[in-house]
Amino acid sequence: MTHTPNENVLARKLWNAGPLDPEDLRRLDQVIADPFELDAREDLIQHGEDPQNVHLVLSGMVCRYKVLPNGKRAIVALMLPGDICDLHVAILGRMDHSIGTLTDCRLVKISRRTIDDLLDNHPRIRRALFWSTLVDEAILREWLVNMGRRRADQQMAHLFCEVHARLNAVDRMHGALLPLTQEELADILGISSVHAQRVLSGLRKKELVTVQDSRVALPDIRRIREFAQFEGDYLHLGEAADSGD
Amino acid sequence: MTHTPNENVLARKLWNAGPLDPEDLRRLDQVIADPFELDAREDLIQHGEDPQNVHLVLSGMVCRYKVLPNGKRAIVALMLPGDICDLHVAILGRMDHSIGTLTDCRLVKISRRTIDDLLDNHPRIRRALFWSTLVDEAILREWLVNMGRRRADQQMAHLFCEVHARLNAVDRMHGALLPLTQEELADILGISSVHAQRVLSGLRKKELVTVQDSRVALPDIRRIREFAQFEGDYLHLGEAADSGD
């Protein structure tokens, strides 16, 4: 019974940290009341700027990235529906990376005042927000393990498993995985786009994934999880992470 | 004048987030009052356990790491003097990685009650603690960029620059860098130990580093920073990160 109680992706996401009260849910509905749309490949904020708002993803995919002097790009985080960008951003000031959309997105700006209200006056929500930042950090660690110590094919499979589990935690009926170009995929995995294509076609040949117009689907979760040695515990989702779908 | 006001490494570290009051400093002195020693290569806590205490490093080096089913190890974070392990650890429960010493260490156990007191009753300290967790996350992102998009020699040089800057921020008189074996270095960088040795001797030949009984020193900070394309902004240390030494 991890059935979240409504259609609010933020509520669904935070529900994974523990149950919320009806009053919390009402407050979260207010938070997402006024969304806006953004096209793919637009920046929300760039390296060096001072952040003004916190952003919440309602649909689509957003990423954190850095561009090196030699022009190479590294995508260092993927934000999916229900994810919040930089809760405590006001503390650090100057951004040390950029945030941009990967797909067309529906987003919400959340003001500092709203954040402060949630943190100060809604203890269950505060706890859930902390939980989500800790999970973000755990994901970062797992990506590091992935890049450093897994073969590229396992690494890519592992990424697919992670995104699948994260989407499942928010929307059991989510559509296809990863509407990304192979170059974006490569920038996530730290490999070249040519190699990404090699590895992806390898996974396809093994029938671990299927691809249809640059969308990935996982026909057999159990098998690809085994291949990737995916252990979902770092997502701290409880049983939701383990269930095949 | 980023001269921290005393010999307390925790105070020195937190001072980088902004000035503290004398009362804060007194409180921080109490926190580190009762240290204990630990040998190199001992675990503080292992994957799967439920954490009881928060730990603070007073001297020596501690790391977070994961071990994969195939026996490979990935070191995903380095904790230096003044660093705190898992401030909010109680929220997640079960550890998704292990924490262990790399060198002989002096450490402090901090109880949950102390943490709660610091967070609830000392606003400047609370802000500084949040700052430090955000910096930890920024470091994780930079390591990811490092592994994914820099050549191994630049990557290793970048790590040296980072550790140098972090040690400087806490102790301007710190001794030599990185008392690590080449295998530990390799586990940080995500390369094999043989390759670590190749790369390290390459840096030595370029006279970017000197090594004496497995300790690294940087004879010319400016030059190695240029080589590594090191931009210290992600450490959020203010001018301390930029000064050569």
Added chain:
DNA sequence: CCCCGTCCCCAACAATTGTTGGTTGCAGGG
């Protein structure tokens, strides 16, 4: 309609990195 850009795909070759199997030097234990 064509042109253009983008993306997927592929092959050949170059560069980097991993693996294996050594030698050496050193420190500690018996």
Added chain:
DNA sequence: CCCTGCAACCAACAATTGTTGGGGACGGGG
């Protein structure tokens, strides 16, 4: 004293990954 284990070091070879240069499919704009 020798023996042992560990870590640095090295060379040769294997495997992985990057780079370059290209072809083909597709959609949008003129």
